[in-house]
Amino acid sequence: MVKENPTRDKLLTYMAVAALLIFLWYAESHFSQYSLRIINNIGIFIVLAVSYNLINGIAGQFSLGTNAFLAVGAYTSAIFTLSPEEKIRSFIIEPMIWPLSEISLSFPLSLLLAGVVTALIALLVALPVFRVRGDYLAIVTLGFGEVVQVVANNVVSVTNGPLGIKGLAPHTNIWWSWGICIFTVYCVVRLINSSYGRAMKAVREDETAAEAMGINAFRIKTLAFTCSAFFQGVAGGLLAHLITTISPSLFTFMLTFNLLIIIVIGGLGSTTGAVLSAILITWGSEALRIVEEPFTFFGYDYSGIPGMRMVLFSIILILVMLFARRGIMGRNEFKWSVLLNRFGRQSKSEARTS
């Protein structure tokens, strides 16, 4: 039996991160553009899933506002990285309003700003919503997603309306997306293992009992929501500079829905599950493209049905709900001791059989 050992576990974690960085370095020079794009997407989706899990899984508050926060983050960072000349060129319906039209910031600064602006907007949503108990958050955030889209479509002098913002510099590479991914996971894991994280879980488990133990549920919920929105805003900035073109129609409710699938399949409340599931689903939705393309199967010509991937995902979700209601990880987290024990047991049984 291998026990938990903080020093060894820390060392193993550093080694794992180093291995990941070596893999990324190798991938950057050897993989195709297409594969690199998927790796970038995975990094961004891990950020989204882990932060979404913070509010939905850890604090237990059902939010449906990720697409809105992603949009706010994407627009904020896009507006601040475009150069003044580019702004004149692409804002053809109405010129961009003054201070914004002149400001141009570096990419990292724009990401930080994206996070901060998104967090502030989340705070404005949280203040009235968390004053009351119950499922109001879901309703309000769902509506907020629509509001953000309407604003993006109509406040033309800031967002360029339905035309969206085009020609963003492709700043996001695997170092940015995975650097921020590692930073996010680090922060969220620390948060969960702190007193603030325990307070969030206590609120999720029993709000009345949490308040009876001196926890201000309103503050803790607002904290979780704002913190989650910060990371989602940053992810929005990353996404904008990965796909280089953003428009209001990009940030539909489907995005939130996909993330919901990811965290439910991973195990609501498990950060490890959110990471695993983000990798699996993001990679899987690319790998499953074959079912939408024509192919021949034992002499039967399959013509390919667009949207078939979504059908398959729905089936997977239904199967998860039926047979593994708590997802891949349940609410458990990854521990080195558990992994080492599993390996140890396997090698022991192999030794016995040989």
Added chain:
Amino acid sequence: MSGNLLRIESLVVQFGGVCAVNGLNLEIENSEIIGLIGPNGAGKTTAFNVITGMVKPTTGKVYFLNNEITGKTAPFIARSGIARTFQNIRLYDDLTVIENVMVAAHSSVSYSFPEAILGIGRFGRDERRIRIKSMELLEMMGLERLASEKADSLPYGSQRKLEIARALALEPKLLLLDEPVAGMNPAETSDFAEFILKLRDNMTIGIGLIEHDMSFVMNVCDRMKVIDHGVEIAWGDPQHIRNNQRVIKAYLGEG
């Protein structure tokens, strides 16, 4: 003036047309164990809910350490030193036993949110302090070997003990126990009575308890208050209550 720890003055709580508590007065002194007894629906738990800020009283005032706390929020009251347990155990089921206790120490945490996220500054030292303190409380309740189990996997009696350990992690000056020995067998009950008395003597805290187990209440309480339909019908030491005709009538009906 009496009631230096807790003082309730003519408390009235109405839910719609139902008057759950009607003009209740109650005083608790330091290091005193007060029993609140009465038939089902007498308004005992409602009184606890008002003291801990979970229910707003219709009229009446609550003073704690001679400061008025009427209508203050539950977390505020908990932080100022009133801890409670619940009649139907309310633990954080999916958290481990030690985490349940550590949650209650949240108000004593000195590190800030950024320090927590980055794991710097006061974070490490403070986390260790909370963990050690929580472990001590678990040892006191005899739960130290279950520290890393999920709270809902504990047997009933241990869950009750865990709730008390959690309440004590708040370092309260007043502890309110809502039916602490419900579901315990006689041996466990007498152990628990001993524990309560020891707790009062070692930690010098006031204890208010609601209980139906008469022999237990008579054993541990210094004074007790009997209420029925929200109205006080008797007040005094156990000997006095035992022989009170109105109490006998409330419990057994008219003969």
